[in-house]
Amino acid sequence: MPEPQRTLGAAEVEQLVEREYAYGFVTDIETEVVPPGLSEDVIRLISEKKEEPQWLLDWRLKAYERWQRMTEPNWAKVSYPKIDYDAISYYAAPKSAVEDGPKSLDDIDPELRRTYEKLGIPLVEQQRLAGVAVDAVFDSVSVATTFKEKLAELGVIFCSFSEAVKEHPELVRKYLGTVVPLTDNFFASLNSAVFSDGSFVYVPKGVRCPMELSTYFRINASETGQFERTLIIADEGSYVSYLEGCTAPMRDENQLHAAVVELVALEDARIKYSTVQNWYPGDKNGVGGIYNFVTKRGKCAGARSHISWTQVETGSAITWKYPSCILLGDDSIGEFYSVALTANRQQADTGTKMIHIGRNTKSTIISKGISAGHGQNTYRGQVKVLPGASNARNFSQCDSLLIGPDSGAHTVPYIDVANPEAQLEHEASTSRIGEDQLFYCRQRGIDPEEAVSLIVNGFARDVLSELPMEFAVEAQKLLGVSLEGAVG
Amino acid sequence: MTPLLEICGLHVEVEGREILRGLDLEIPLGETHAVMGPNGSGKSTLAHVIAGREGYEITKGIIRYGGEDVLELEPEERARKGVFLAFQYPVEIPGVNNTYFLKAAVNEIRKHRGQPELDAVDFLGLMRDRVKLLDFDEDLIKRPVNEGFSGGEKKRNEILQMTVLEPTLAVLDETDSGLDIDALRIVAEGVNRMRSPERSFLVITHYQRLLNHIVPDRVHVLQEGRIVESGGSDLALRLEAEGYGKAAAVTA
Ligand SMILES: Nc1ncnc2c1ncn2[C@@H]1O[C@H](COP(=O)(O)OP(=O)(O)OP(=O)(O)O)[C@@H](O)[C@H]1O
Ligand SMILES: [Mg+2]
Numbered sequence: 001m002p003e004p005q006r007t008l009g010a011a012e013v014e015q016l017v018e019r020e021y022a023y024g025f026v027t028d029i030e031t032e033v034v035p036p037g038l039s040e041d042v043i044r045l046i047s048e049k050k051e052e053p054q055w056l057l058d059w060r061l062k063a064y065e066r067w068q069r070m071t072e073p074n075w076a077k078v079s080y081p082k083i084d085y086d087a088i089s090y091y092a093a094p095k096s097a098v099e100d101g102p103k104s105l106d107d108i109d110p111e112l113r114r115t116y117e118k119l120g121i122p123l124v125e126q127q128r129l130a131g132v133a134v135d136a137v138f139d140s141v142s143v144a145t146t147f148k149e150k151l152a153e154l155g156v157i158f159c160s161f162s163e164a165v166k167e168h169p170e171l172v173r174k175y176l177g178t179v180v181p182l183t184d185n186f187f188a189s190l191n192s193a194v195f196s197d198g199s200f201v202y203v204p205k206g207v208r209c210p211m212e213l214s215t216y217f218r219i220n221a222s223e224t225g226q227f228e229r230t231l232i233i234a235d236e237g238s239y240v241s242y243l244e245g246c247t248a249p250m251r252d253e254n255q256l257h258a259a260v261v262e263l264v265a266l267e268d269a270r271i272k273y274s275t276v277q278n279w280y281p282g283d284k285n286g287v288g289g290i291y292n293f294v295t296k297r298g299k300c301a302g303a304r305s306h307i308s309w310t311q312v313e314t315g316s317a318i319t320w321k322y323p324s325c326i327l328l329g330d331d332s333i334g335e336f337y338s339v340a341l342t343a344n345r346q347q348a349d350t351g352t353k354m355i356h357i358g359r360n361t362k363s364t365i366i367s368k369g370i371s372a373g374h375g376q377n378t379y380r381g382q383v384k385v386l387p388g389a390s391n392a393r394n395f396s397q398c399d400s401l402l403i404g405p406d407s408g409a410h411t412v413p414y415i416d417v418a419n420p421e422a423q424l425e426h427e428a429s430t431s432r433i434g435e436d437q438l439f440y441c442r443q444r445g446i447d448p449e450e451a452v453s454l455i456v457n458g459f460a461r462d463v464l465s466e467l468p469m470e471f472a473v474e475a476q477k478l479l480g481v482s483l484e485g486a487v488g
Numbered sequence: 489m490t491p492l493l494e495i496c497g498l499h500v501e502v503e504g505r506e507i508l509r510g511l512d513l514e515i516p517l518g519e520t521h522a523v524m525g526p527n528g529s530g531k532s533t534l535a536h537v538i539a540g541r542e543g544y545e546i547t548k549g550i551i552r553y554g555g556e557d558v559l560e561l562e563p564e565e566r567a568r569k570g571v572f573l574a575f576q577y578p579v580e581i582p583g584v585n586n587t588y589f590l591k592a593a594v595n596e597i598r599k600h601r602g603q604p605e606l607d608a609v610d611f612l613g614l615m616r617d618r619v620k621l622l623d624f625d626e627d628l629i630k631r632p633v634n635e636g637f638s639g640g641e642k643k644r645n646e647i648l649q650m651t652v653l654e655p656t657l658a659v660l661d662e663t664d665s666g667l668d669i670d671a672l673r674i675v676a677e678g679v680n681r682m683r684s685p686e687r688s689f690l691v692i693t694h695y696q697r698l699l700n701h702i703v704p705d706r707v708h709v710l711q712e713g714r715i716v717e718s719g720g721s722d723l724a725l726r727l728e729a730e731g732y733g734k735a736a737a738v739t740a
Contacts (some may be wrong), residue, residue: 388583439541439579440581443541443573443575445567445593458581
């Protein structure tokens with residue numbers, strides 16, 4: 001006779017999902033920090049430090065002016081104490097990185113070099129990462145970008161945002177704010193006012209970028225926020241695969257990370273954007289951790305353009321993030337593949353928006369939410385089909401995996417269809433790691449932690465398989481590590 | 489010689505209800521024993537308790553395996569010492585590749601025995617060999633563990649795992665139910681091929697049919713939480729003819 005299903009108890013889960021954060025160290029380095037608080041003066045100071053042109057300062061000030069009249073959104077299923085925006089410092093930079101202008105790879109402060117080595121990101125153009133170019137952002141500044149020259153031979157621009165403002169102002173000016181306008185939302189406007197550094201990518205017509213481009217974001221200074229800005233433009237018929245990773249020290253305070261990412265794909269261009277997010281998630285009791293309030297959006301501007309977002313979100317105390325696609329060009333394609341893991345007291349409210357404007361546009365949404373401990377995981381997604389989007393198609397699949405009795409999963413799909421030809425499909429499921437699955441693995445000799453990681457990775461497989469090979473293994477380990485703990 | 493498996497006076501409760509009530513069973517190394525008994529008599533409970541599943545309260549009695557008291561050992565520790573359970577209801581693990589899973593299991597076990605881990609090539613070689621012997625569908629080893637497998641395919645997958653893991657004690661819980669006639673023969677051949685003086689089997693079944701293929705050294709009748717009768721392989725024939733009512737009456 002079938003056995004009654006036993007689910008895992010809270011104590012068992014606690015042991016299985018106890019997390020160890022491997023990147024929680026602090027780099028002891030002399031840092032220049034602007035005093036906490038936000039004002040026009042602070043914005044002028046940031047702009048001045050970056051030697052920005054007047055138009056960009058004006059743009060920042062306009063965003064600031066708008067932001068002051070906006071209220072923080074509260075519709076997400078996350079709760080946190082009120083953020084005091086005057087207690088945050090909006091600019092922090094290692095002194096060695098900003099003095100005497102940009103550095104060559106050989107001149108990087110050894111302390112910074114060591115930091116990135118510890119994080120597994122060697123800032124050398126060496127064998128192991130030969131296929132990957134890295135832009136390393138430390139607090140508010142980019143400290144190094146590898147393979148810049150090699151990429152430049154093909155006309156590919158890969159540099160820090162600050163450098164792009166100086167070297168390629170016409171491109172920045174043409175595209176900045178065209179996908180995420182400075183009035184878009186509370187956090188995006190804040191970012192537009194105070195953004196510090198991030199990456200800039202331009203791939204010229206018909207060029208297939210020969211290596212993975214990646215940015216590694218590191219928060220180090222305390223009581224500061226990180227407000228990075230990334231802009232990627234794929235010109236007609238080009239292709240680029242870009243990946244970002246992020247970590248932060250373990251601290252009892254919460255730190256704000258409010259980034260904006262804009263992608264523009266012109267005719268027949270393709271952008272593959274992958275994120276492995278591992279900000280400090282806070283401790284077991286929910287003390288500390290990053291507030292990750294991020295606006296990411298891509299515009300499929302040209303016909304047959306194609307943007308895919310793949311994200312593996314395992315860190316942060318709170319994640320508020322909806323990488324979206326505006327499918328403007330006819331026959332354009334938008335994709336969103338997401339794994340979000342919340343353990344302990346982490347909260348994630350994440351999903352996507354697919355806005356179908358052009359004809360024959362197609363979108364795919366695959367979301368896998370994993371909640372353990374007291375983790376709360378919400379998928380929030382919108383599929384919008386405008387009247388002109390004849391023959392639009394969407395497929396959405398949202399699966400949740402619960403580990404233990406105290407975790408929560410929620411699915412909030414919004415569908416808004418104004419064209420009768422649209423074809424939408426939505427599937428959703430919720431399952432639990434059962435004692436039966438664990439026992440089955442253990443009976444085959446597999447450790448319980450290893451078993452949980454196996455089950456979780458299996459659940460996330462459809463998303464992990466979308467990651468570039470070099471990073472899929474990394475992400476898989478991360479999902480394992482995130483759930484690792486000492487089983488007594 | 490001490491038996492490989494030795495169970496004395498075992499009392500087991502599940503959620504406050506006593507399921508096993510003073511069960512005694514000994515299986516010497518190298519022997520194959522069958523356990524038969526009515527639905528709900530506690531056969532799967534016995535199998536799970538041998539494998540160390542949580543949720544069963546052992547109120548009295550002992551289980552020795554290879555002369556060692558194993559009641560305090562975790563399921564994975566017992567598995568690494570050579571205990572294998574072919575599940576009555578094999579579990580699905582969505583998204584986890586069958587081959588990957590089995591390789592993880594083999595290497596965990598090898599690691600704990602101080603043997604070097606098998607690399608992908610060696611493992612695939614081993615796997616291919618066993619797949620062929622069991623006439624197993626090649627496709628199934630690439631699919632996620634048991635996901636969407638038919639009832640019979642799941643049972644066959646259990647036996648595939650057994651032949652790869654090469655346990656010392658294999659407990660087969662109704663592996664025959666759900667198998668078609670050909671599959672039953674293939675599975676039985678697979679088991680017979682593995683029978684050796686170094687390995688014991690505990691075969692739980694409802695049907696004499698299986699025991700025509702896997703001829704046991706001993707047959708035990710489990711009823712109401714106890715072994716009420718034991719005998720040679722002919723006992724299964726008699727049970728098939730007369731049912732369990734008689735067996736209980738004999739000992740009552
Ligand atoms: N987890 C559990 N919770 C409650 N009762 C249980 C549990 N597991 C087993 N039982 C009960 O214990 C008794 C024995 O079950 P068991 O599965 O061992 O029987 P079985 O002999 O294997 O039966 P079958 O021939 O149908 O497989 C049954 O009455 C069953 O309902
Ligand atoms: Mg049973």
